[in-house]
Amino acid sequence: MPKECRRKSSKDFGFSGTGISDGGRVERRTAGRSPQICTEHIQKAAIVAAPPAAPALMDAPLVPQVTITSDAGGTSREIQEEDLDGAVDGTLRRKLSNSSISSTGSSAVESEDDLLSDTETQSKGLVTLEHLVCAEVSESKAWKKLKTYIRWPLQASQKKKVNWVQLAGHKGNFKAAEEGTILKKLSENEKKCFEDLQNDALVHFVPRYQGIVENDGESFVQMTDLLAGLDHPNVMDCKMGVRTYLEEELVRARDRPKLREDLYKKMMEVDREGPTPQEHFQRGITKPCYMQWRDSMSSTNTLGFRIEGIKKYDGTCRTDFKKTRSKQDIIKLFKEFVEEDVSIIKSYLERLRAIRDALKISVFFKKHEVIGSSLLFIHVCGRANVWMIDFGKTSALPEGQTLRHDVPWQEGNREDGYLWGLENLILTLEAAGNEGSGEETENNSLTTDRDF
Ligand SMILES: Nc1ncnc2c1ncn2[C@@H]1O[C@H](COP(=O)(O)OP(=O)(O)OP(=O)(O)O)[C@@H](O)[C@H]1O
Numbered sequence: 082m083p084k085e086c087r088r089k090s091s092k093d094f095g096f097s098g099t100g101i102s103d104g105g106r107v108e109r110r111t112a113g114r115s116p117q118i119c120t121e122h123i124q125k126a127a128i129v130a131a132p133p134a135a136p137a138l139m140d141a142p143l144v145p146q147v148t149i150t151s152d153a154g155g156t157s158r159e160i161q162e163e164d165l166d167g168a169v170d171g172t173l174r175r176k177l178s179n180s181s182i183s184s185t186g187s188s189a190v191e192s193e194d195d196l197l198s199d200t201e202t203q204s205k206g207l208v209t210l211e212h213l214v215c216a217e218v219s220e221s222k223a224w225k226k227l228k229t230y231i232r233w234p235l236q237a238s239q240k241k242k243v244n245w246v247q248l249a250g251h252k253g254n255f256k257a258a259e260e261g262t263i264l265k266k267l268s269e270n271e272k273k274c275f276e277d278l279q280n281d282a283l284v285h286f287v288p289r290y291q292g293i294v295e296n297d298g299e300s301f302v303q304m305t306d307l308l309a310g311l312d313h314p315n316v317m318d319c320k321m322g323v324r325t326y327l328e329e330e331l332v333r334a335r336d337r338p339k340l341r342e343d344l345y346k347k348m349m350e351v352d353r354e355g356p357t358p359q360e361h362f363q364r365g366i367t368k369p370c371y372m373q374w375r376d377s378m379s380s381t382n383t384l385g386f387r388i389e390g391i392k393k394y395d396g397t398c399r400t401d402f403k404k405t406r407s408k409q410d411i412i413k414l415f416k417e418f419v420e421e422d423v424s425i426i427k428s429y430l431e432r433l434r435a436i437r438d439a440l441k442i443s444v445f446f447k448k449h450e451v452i453g454s455s456l457l458f459i460h461v462c463g464r465a466n467v468w469m470i471d472f473g474k475t476s477a478l479p480e481g482q483t484l485r486h487d488v489p490w491q492e493g494n495r496e497d498g499y500l501w502g503l504e505n506l507i508l509t510l511e512a513a514g515n516e517g518s519g520e521e522t523e524n525n526s527l528t529t530d531r532d533f
C-alpha cells in the first residue's frame with residue numbers, strides 16, 4: 082500500500098456517489114499459436130484455423146490465418162521512404178509519426194527539467210505529456226522506477242506534480258488540461274465514438290467527454306483524467322479483443338503493401354526469429370503482419386485480451402509484456418498488481434461484471450467493431466475501478482449490421498472477440514482471487530459503501 086493513503090471523496094475520484102461515475106509463404110514462428118502467415122500472394126483469410134495450442138479459459142474464438150504480402154508484388158526490393166511512414170490512408174488513421182509507448186527507445190525516467198521546455202512554458206495552461214511515459218524495460222530489470230510529473234507553466238515554486246502516467250499508446254498523444262481533465266489528440270473517429278457514447282448504456286464506464294479543444298493549431302478531445310486526485314494509484318492497461326488490427330488495415334495492406342523498418346526492428350528486439358526470411362531480407366514488415374505477430378505472441382489471440390502495461394503505487398512501471406501469453410503468467414501478474422488483496426480483486430470483478438452487463442444492452446457496442454480499445458484498471462487505498470478507454474480504432478458498422486463480440490472472427494464478419502475476452506478476463510481474475518484464499522468469487526456481488 083502507498084505510505085500515505087489519504088481518504089479521498091468520491092469527487093476526488095471523479096465518481097458519482099451512486100457507485101457509477103460519469104466521469105514468401107513462410108510460416109512465422111510463433112509461441113504455439115494458430116499460424117499467422119504473411120505470404121507473397123494476397124489471399125482472403127482462411128475460414129477455418131487451427132485452434133490455439135495454449136489452453137484457453139473458454140472455447141477459443143479462432144483467429145484465422147490471414148495472408149498479406151510483404152514484398153509488394155512478389156519480388157523483393159529496396160525499402161522506399163513511403164514504406165516507413167507506417168502509412169496507409171484512411172478515415173481511421175491517426176498521425177503516426179509519434180511512436181507508440183511500447184516502442185523501444187523511450188526513456189523511462191525523465192528529469193523534471195527535461196519536461197519544462199520553452200514551448201511548454203509559453204503554452205496556455207497546457208503541458209505536453211510526451212515524456213511522461215511508461216517505457217519498455219528489459220526482462221531482467223523488469224520493474225523500473227518512473228517519475229510522473231506534469232509540469233504546469235507556472236513559476237518554479239508553483240510546480241505541480243501529478244501522478245499521471247501513460248501506460249500505452251502513442252507518445253505525445255496527451256496533454257494536461259485544466260485540472261481533472263486530459264486532452265488527447267483528435268481522431269475524428271474517436272470523437273464520433275465519444276459523441277455516440279453519450280446516450281448509451283456505456284456512458285458510465287468511459288471517461289466523461291468534454292468536447293473538442295484547440296491548442297497551438299491542433300485539435301484535442303477533452304475528457305476526464307481518470308487519475309485526477311488519486312495519490313499513487315496502481316494502474317493497469319488491458320487491451321481487449323482477439324485482434325488489434327482492423328479489417329480495413331488488411332485490405333489496405335493487400336492493395337498497397339508497405340514495409341516498415343521500425344516494426345521490423347521492434348519485432349527483432351523481442352523475437353529475432355519472429356520475422357520470416359523474406360522480412361529479414363527486406364528488413365521490413367507490413368503493419369498487419371507485425372500486429373498479427375503481436376497478437377499471437379501475447380494472449381490477444383488465445384484469451385481475447387492482453388496486458389499492455391502496469392504502473393504500481395511506488396512508481397515502478399512495466400510494459401514488457403509482449404510475450405506474456407499464458408493464463409498462469411497473467412494470474413501471477415494480476416496477483417502482483419493487487420498485492421494479493423482479494424478485496425481489490427472482488428471490486429474489480431464487480432465492476433467488470435457491470436461493464437459486461439452494460440455491453441450486452443449497449444446499442445453502441447452492437448453497432449461497432451471495437452479494436453485496440455483498453456480497460457484501464459485503477460486502484461488506490463483499498464478502492465478500485467475499471468474504465469473503458471481508447472476508441473481510436475473503434476468503427477461503426479454499415480447500417481443494419483451488428484456484431485456479437487463473442488464468436489470467432491473470420492475476415493469479413495468484423496467480429497472482434499471483445500465480449501469473449503472480457504469473459505476470459507473475469508475468469509482469470511476469479512482464478513487470481515480464488516487461488517490460495519479458498520474463497521469463491523463467483524456470484525460474489527459486493528455491496529459495500531465504497532464511493533464508486
Ligand atoms: N482518460 C484517461 N485518464 C487517465 N489516463 C488515461 C486516460 N486515457 C488514456 N490514459 C492513459 O494513456 C494510455 C494510452 O491511452 P490510449 O490507449 O487512449 O492512447 P492511444 O495513443 O490511442 O493508444 P493506442 O496506440 O494503443 O491506440 C493508457 O494506457 C492510460 O495509461
Ligand SMILES: O=P(O)(O)O[C@@H]1[C@H](O)[C@H](O)[C@@H](OP(=O)(O)O)[C@H](OP(=O)(O)O)[C@H]1O
Nearest residue numbers: 167177181182183184325347368375453474
Ligand atoms: O505495441 P507496439 O508493439 O509498440 O506496436 C504498436 C501498437 O500495436 C499500437 O496499437 C499501434 O498503433 P494503432 O493501434 O494506432 O494501430 C502501433 O502502430 P503504429 O506504429 O502504426 O502507430 C504499433 O506500432
